[in-house]
Amino acid sequence: MFKNLLSSIGFEDVEVETRINQQTYHPADTIEGLIELKGRADHIDYIEVQLVERVENQDKSSDFETFDHVLSKVHLTTETEQTLHFQLEGPHNIQSAESQFFIMTHVYIKNSVDAYDDDEIFFAES
Secondary structure, X not given: OOOEEEEEEEEOOEEEEEEEOOOEEOOOOOEEEEEEEEEOOOOXXXXXXXXXXXXXXXXXXXXXXXXXXXXXXXXXXXXXXXXXXEEEOOOOOOOOOOXXXXXXXXXXXXXXXXXXXXXXXXXXXX
């Protein structure tokens, strides 16, 4: 079911893979996916998965061309499970249809620099 590998983050002795069942959605869809942990995950505090809209920054005095608007997010704890399922609500508060959208996986690691990755997904017109 979850064939599309979005990202794979490897650090220390664990690999974290984010999978979803498709790459194109409608705005009313729920995005379902899973996180697969390969290796020892006892040093992971938690994993946060976000649906992000990357918006063009209209402020010409800013040093940043874009900024991320979080549309939906979920926190997952690893404990003993090696596969974690997640659901993100579809975007109901899109700022612009011209924006790019990403699934961002952020792994919070005890006493270390956190690891993250983001991968683009698409929304079809309803």
